[in-house]
Amino acid sequence: MTHFNDLIDGYYRFRGGEWLEERERWTELASGQEPKVMIIACSDSRVDPATIFGSRPGEVFVVRNVAALVPPFDASGGLHGVSAALEFAVTKLKVEEVVVLGHGACGGVNASLTQSLADAKPGEGGFVAEWIGLLDEARERVVAEHGVTEKGQAALEQEGVRVSIENLKTFPFVQAGLADGSLSLHGAVFAIADGKLKVIDEDGAFTAA
Structure with missing residues (x-):
């Protein structure tokens, strides 16, 4: 340890x-710094983006949080860590690509799937519960199809990446970058058990990298 x-x-x-x-x-x-890629990844100690992608110092701008989630654009004020990092990366650093990196055996995704923190208070799991509430709609779809199973876990890990990508598109400066071709969005899931990486293809499916 x-x-x-x-x-x-x-x-x-x-x-x-x-x-x-x-x-x-x-x-x-x-x-x-002049990174061309921003990676939004999970805080999980097993999935360091620099290690997975073999990047050198200064090559990737990284923000990590529980389950690699991106909230939708919200101009009402407050403290928005992911949104601030995204804004800085896109508007100041002028990154050309944003990658959402999910992973297998994700604890945050599992908490969403199993609803294990549903009644938790802040400081006792409540902060996490509110954060992973971003997955609620995706969870309903996944549970309806796969149930609370290992297949459901894997499916929700992928759906979480899709949710974050769709939320990225709600930010005006991301919309502007997508419109003029200066920015592109990507999604991927890394499997801890076998080290394999799957990426979202043009049809929205996850395929082996």
Whole structure:
């Protein structure tokens, strides 16, 4: 099990190895970032996007949250972490692609599927319950077809990616990028068990990458 002291040890290994090997790269990055891709991924410790895609520092702009969800556009105010990151990536960094990355064995998706946090209070699971409420409509469709089963879990993991992509399209600056061709949206699901990646094709189906 990794603790903070282990992380510090890892930092020293990084500082004495990879950082030195990529010294020129880090010098360039110190003056700014120009990633072309934004990835919206789950906070799950097993699905680090940089590891999965083999990206180098500065290549991807990443925001992670429970179940890799994107809320719909909301101009009423409040604290909107995902929306703020999206706005920054699209309007300031001028990313050209946004990828929603779901994954197998997702705990947030399972909580939605099983409704295990339905009556939880904030601080006791309630924050998570409200967040994964973004999947409620998709859950109803999945349960009607597959029930609360392993197949239902896999189906809802894919539906979660579709929900987030549709919610991305509600943001005016995303709509503008899609309209002028400067931005494209992608969806994928990574299977932890076998390491396979499925991506959404032009027909909206998930196929092997």
